[in-house]
Amino acid sequence: MFNIELKDVSKSYGDNEVLHDINLSIEPGSFTAIVGRSGCGKSTLLRVIAQLEEISKGTLSFSSNSGSKPKIRIMFQDDRLIPWKSIIKNIELGAINNEVAEQSLQKVGLIDKKTDWPDQLSGGQKQRIALARALASNPDILLFDEPLGALDALTRIEMQNLIEGLWQQQEFTSLLVTHDVTEAVRLADRVIVIDKGTIQLDEKIDLPRPRERDEKFTYYEQKILNQILGG
Ligand SMILES: Nc1ncnc2c1ncn2[C@@H]1O[C@H](COP(=O)(O)OP(=O)(O)OP(=O)(O)O)[C@@H](O)[C@H]1O
Numbered sequence: 708m709f710n711i712e713l714k715d716v717s718k719s720y721g722d723n724e725v726l727h728d729i730n731l732s733i734e735p736g737s738f739t740a741i742v743g744r745s746g747c748g749k750s751t752l753l754r755v756i757a758q759l760e761e762i763s764k765g766t767l768s769f770s771s772n773s774g775s776k777p778k779i780r781i782m783f784q785d786d787r788l789i790p791w792k793s794i795i796k797n798i799e800l801g802a803i804n805n806e807v808a809e810q811s812l813q814k815v816g817l818i819d820k821k822t823d824w825p826d827q828l829s830g831g832q833k834q835r836i837a838l839a840r841a842l843a844s845n846p847d848i849l850l851f852d853e854p855l856g857a858l859d860a861l862t863r864i865e866m867q868n869l870i871e872g873l874w875q876q877q878e879f880t881s882l883l884v885t886h887d888v889t890e891a892v893r894l895a896d897r898v899i900v901i902d903k904g905t906i907q908l909d910e911k912i913d914l915p916r917p918r919e920r921d922e923k924f925t926y927y928e929q930k931i932l933n934q935i936l937g938g
Pocket residue numbers: 720723725743744745746747748749750751752
């Protein structure tokens with residue numbers, strides 16, 4: 708299990724400094740949500756952690772007892788399935804073998820779709836397949852870049868429950884970028900609010916699971932929303 712450590716991390720695109728001196732330590736197996744206004748740098752932070760972007764300043768490190776490198780997977784708003792491969796073949800791309808791919812498909816409840824083509828599935832089903840593909844590789848760290856943003860409200864809640872359940876089972880470290888504060892409070896142990904490339908609020912969510920939208924839940928929602936809107 709890996710600790711993710713960012714020290715004084717900045718990221719610029721030309722003259723545009725998108726992240727400024729970010730200091731962040733993320734514990735192994737934790738679930739962190741990153742929220743903030745559009746364009747505040749959420750996705751950039753995720754891509755930096757995924758090492759899809761080079762940082763301009765500071766250090767990013769992953770520490771563990773084993774000394775090995777973490778396996779990091781990322782899930783996007785679009786499913787990124789390969790249209791000319793069947794569902795099971797898509798999942799096998801992430802899996803060690805066929806058996807693991809089938810288990811993963813079972814976990815997301817779509818084993819009966821294994822010989823279908825991506826085009827034959829709904830948007831919600833395709834996102835479940837994308838999740839199955841990411842999980843089939845048994846990642847240490849799973850990054851979610853607004854993966855539920857295009858789904859209808861009911862499918863979204865179903866997916867949230869699925870992600871929560873699988874995270875509890877497989878114990879990977881989760882980082883979720885979302886616009887939806889309710890989603891962040893429902894899923895995360897910790898919610899980070901970013902504005903203008905810096906961390907404005909780092910809130911521990913101290914609620915039992917599964918979470919109910921009770922008084923304490925709405926307290927967190929309101930506090931986080933106020934920070935985003937007022938910050
Ligand atoms: N590849 C890039 N080249 C240049 N500028 C970029 C690049 N990627 C992002 N940016 C800029 O960095 C800033 C932050 O973008 P980012 O995608 O991280 O924001 P975000 O908070 O995820 O936004 P949204 O919620 O709208 O997805 C924006 O001003 C954006 O234009």
